[in-house]
Amino acid sequence: MKIGVIGGSGLYELPGLSDAKKITVDTPFGPVNLLRGLKGDREVFFLSRHKKGHKVPPHMINYRANIYALFKLGVNYVISTNAVGSVREYIEPGYLVIPDQIIDLTKNRVYTFFDGDFEVKFPDGRKKSGVIHTDVSEPYCNLLRSKIKDAADNLGLKYVYGGTYVCMEGPRFETPAEIKFIQVIGGDIVGMTSSPEVFLAKELELCYASISVVTNLAAGMQKKITHKEVIELFNKMLVKLVELISHVIDML
Secondary structure, eight states, rough: OOOEEEOOOHHHHHHTTTEEEEEEEOOTTTOOOEEEEEEEEEHHHHHEEETTTSSOOOOOOOOHHHHHHHHHOOEEEEEEEEEEEEEEHHHHHHTTOOOOEEEEEEOSOOOOOOOOEEEEETTTSSSSEEEOOOSSSSSSHHHHHHHHHHHHHHHHOEEESSOOEEEEOSSOOOOOOHHHHHHHTTTEESSSSSSTTHHHHTTOOEEEEEEEEEEEEEEETSSSOOOHHHHHHHHHHHHHHHHHHHHHHOOO
16 A cells, blocks of 8 residues: 655645655656655655745646656555635635545646657556546546545544635736636636646546645635735644544555
8 A cells, every 4th residue: 555645835744654764756757856654554655746945836846747756656545735725705714625626727737648759557567658538527536535534524624525626827826806707617716736736647547636725715805815824824724634644544
């Protein structure tokens, strides 16, 4: 059992792992630095999406390298975390959202491994190459989503099960007009990192799900949004978030 954890804004390390050590995985898209450790008999690989100190903005993350590194390590499940804004009054700051759908409004990212020239070999001997049109009717893994829900119930956390994550390019926050548009098209939360990460994981057949931490109401729904405010609220949730991830790992 190998589990990957991708930490978003505010989650730059994963405490509670035994025999933890830093490793580097070479990929066709560049090297990836991770932390490898054990949680019981489960091997866990943690990578920080933005790097410690929040050095990498969302539009410059090497998503293909990150996902391919986890695939190369033989990871079965990928638990992702995101700091998000809510576009619905009933999804208040401090809630968690376990999204089941995504709308991608990013502009300048690399969205696929399969651009015609790349070949992927799977552990069972299968190969994928050329141009692949991947079905994303269920972009997030329902098995892993259900485990996150059960763990959240066990811990008594406030969460919304299901919802649509709208991914924006960033690094700026959205305008109030953009948030009104997102509300009309059916979005529930807004962030900057779930695409193309979720689609790349789907291409490599990884069981991937997100824990989205609501840190603020979106633009136009509160007076002002700052990154400092986002991190401050995320930090208040950090202990519960790490505990939730730990429970999910135990349940897999």
